[in-house]
Amino acid sequence: MTDSRRQPWAFYQLKIALIYMAIILVMLALLNTYPVLVSQDIVFENKKQELVNRANGISSALSGVDTLDGTAVAWAMKSLDLSTENRIVITDGGARVLYDNSTADTNVDKRLLLGEVVEALGGKDVFYSRYRDGQFRSYAVVPVLVRGQVAGTVYLYEADSRQGDLLSSLQFNLLSVSLLILVVVLLVSAAVTTLLARRLGRLLHSVQKVHQGEYGHHTKVKGNDELTQLEMSLNELSDRLLQTESSRRQFVADASHELRTPLASMRLMADSILENEGISVETSREFVDDIRNETARLSRMADKLLTLTKLDAQPVSQLEPVRLADAALRAVRMLTPLAKVKDIAICAELDEHCTVSADSDGCYQIIFNLVENAIKYSPAGQPVLVTLNRDGDSVVLRVRDQGNGIPVEEQQRIFDRFYRVDKMRAREAGGAGLGLAIVGAAVQQFNGHIDVESAPGAGCCFIVTFPAAE
Ligand code: ADP
Numbered sequence: 138m139t140d141s142r143r144q145p146w147a148f149y150q151l152k153i154a155l156i157y158m159a160i161i162l163v164m165l166a167l168l169n170t171y172p173v174l175v176s177q178d179i180v181f182e183n184k185k186q187e188l189v190n191r192a193n194g195i196s197s198a199l200s201g202v203d204t205l206d207g208t209a210v211a212w213a214m215k216s217l218d219l220s221t222e223n224r225i226v227i228t229d230g231g232a233r234v235l236y237d238n239s240t241a242d243t244n245v246d247k248r249l250l251l252g253e254v255v256e257a258l259g260g261k262d263v264f265y266s267r268y269r270d271g272q273f274r275s276y277a278v279v280p281v282l283v284r285g286q287v288a289g290t291v292y293l294y295e296a297d298s299r300q301g302d303l304l305s306s307l308q309f310n311l312l313s314v315s316l317l318i319l320v321v322v323l324l325v326s327a328a329v330t331t332l333l334a335r336r337l338g339r340l341l342h343s344v345q346k347v348h349q350g351e352y353g354h355h356t357k358v359k360g361n362d363e364l365t366q367l368e369m370s371l372n373e374l375s376d377r378l379l380q381t382e383s384s385r386r387q388f389v390a391d392a393s394h395e396l397r398t399p400l401a402s403m404r405l406m407a408d409s410i411l412e413n414e415g416i417s418v419e420t421s422r423e424f425v426d427d428i429r430n431e432t433a434r435l436s437r438m439a440d441k442l443l444t445l446t447k448l449d450a451q452p453v454s455q456l457e458p459v460r461l462a463d464a465a466l467r468a469v470r471m472l473t474p475l476a477k478v479k480d481i482a483i484c485a486e487l488d489e490h491c492t493v494s495a496d497s498d499g500c501y502q503i504i505f506n507l508v509e510n511a512i513k514y515s516p517a518g519q520p521v522l523v524t525l526n527r528d529g530d531s532v533v534l535r536v537r538d539q540g541n542g543i544p545v546e547e548q549q550r551i552f553d554r555f556y557r558v559d560k561m562r563a564r565e566a567g568g569a570g571l572g573l574a575i576v577g578a579a580v581q582q583f584n585g586h587i588d589v590e591s592a593p594g595a596g597c598c599f600i601v602t603f604p605a606a607e
Pocket of ligand 1: 506510511514538540541542543551556557558559568569570571572573574597
């Protein structure tokens with residue numbers, strides 16, 4: 138593996154792994170905080186209800202006294218069951234401590250000067266709770282009303298380790314599970330990103346090979362996912378490029394071969410005229426006539442090559458409704474003089490209602506080339522039949538002749554560029570093997586289909602089927 142291949146994918150792998158990690162860390166952070174916060178809130182709410190109720194219970198017990206003083210409070214407190222309370226402080230209206238269960242010291246001047254006591258003296262119930270060091274520390278302060286007047290406060294304080302322990306163990310369990318998840322995700326993401334990066338690396342390597350001209354190069358196809366589709370598409374593309382490249386090479390080789398032969402013979406004839414001083418005027422004229430025929434053939438070939446190139450480049454969207462009978466009549470009219478030379482009659486039986494989605498020049502080219510071939514490859518005096526009719530949703534064009542026919546094994550290849558069955562005979566007939574290639578390309582462009590029925594000596598019938606245009 139080269140560096141240029143490894144580095145981008147190593148970076149990509151790292152990027153995916155980091156994104157994975159960031160997502161999983163956010164999720165784990167949520168997992169570790171949200172349930173704890175919700176549990177804390179539930180405990181706070183319970184504590185609030187419990188402590189405020191208990192404080193209000195004590196406050197009600199005290200509200201029956203005449204005057205809120207140390208003796209009255211001590212007497213009232215004796216009658217209450219206070220076994221569960223952590224700390225109870227009762228103050229009078231000046232925040233002076235009247236009762237404190239956490240100390241035996243009954244210092245009369247001790248005051249509980251806390252903001253919440255002052256607030257409770259204003260007539261409000263105050264509650265506060267917080268979770269710290271594995272303990273819920275909560276307090277509630279409520280006013281004591283004696284004859285409808287705030288005469289003091291009840292201050293309840295509780296430090297709950299039991300619920301704190303439960304919350305701590307929940308936190309611990311969540312943390313352990315999170316660490317386990319983190320390790321598993323790390324291992325899985327490392328495995329997944331390595332596999333992914335390896336496959337992408339292979340794909341990139343193959344793309345680079347194809348880019349460098351190694352058409353036909355195949356990448357390994359694995360699995361059954363979107364990357365597999367990409368791998369298969371790349372292989373198909375590579376094959377198609379190979380095919381295109383080899384037909385391009387073949388085309389260039391064939392074209393130069395086709396050009397070289399007439400050019401060489403023209404040069405030979407020109408040299409003969411120039412170098413042979415004693416050449417007669419008659420022979421010179423014959424040579425010049427041959428040169429003219431060859432140039433005419435070359436110019437026909439150039440026209441056909443141009444037509445082929447245009448057909449290859451034309452976008453399919455330019456199709457329009459074309460009446461095939463019109464194109465057929467035009468082609469027959471153009472070829473009648475050629476047919477007359479060989480005493481061939483062209484019979485046309487054309488259904489006027491055959492319209493196809495095509496391009497009128499392309500349709501003309503198809504019919505012209507087929508009828509021209511039928512005339513070229515028929516013996517003198519044999520008729521050529523052109524028929525056009527509807528067959529369900531299709532339009533069928535037939536061009537039939539009674540010539541020598543085409544051997545079955547050659548029938549597949551006659552649509553290839555520059556392919557001729559009998560090179561000598563075709564050359565004599567003036568053909569370069571491009572006519573049927575034009576026909577094939579045009580038929581394909583108009584979504585049609587072409588078939589040939591023929592047997593040696595039994596003539597030929599070319600059948601072109603197009604989808605009918607409404
Ligand atoms: P060309 O310009 O040489 O005629 P085409 O591409 O039109 O080239 O045809 C390819 C070959 O197919 C021809 O060389 C000829 O051998 C054969 N062919 C085409 N049409 C006929 C036909 N109607 N009868 C017999 N052979 C035919």
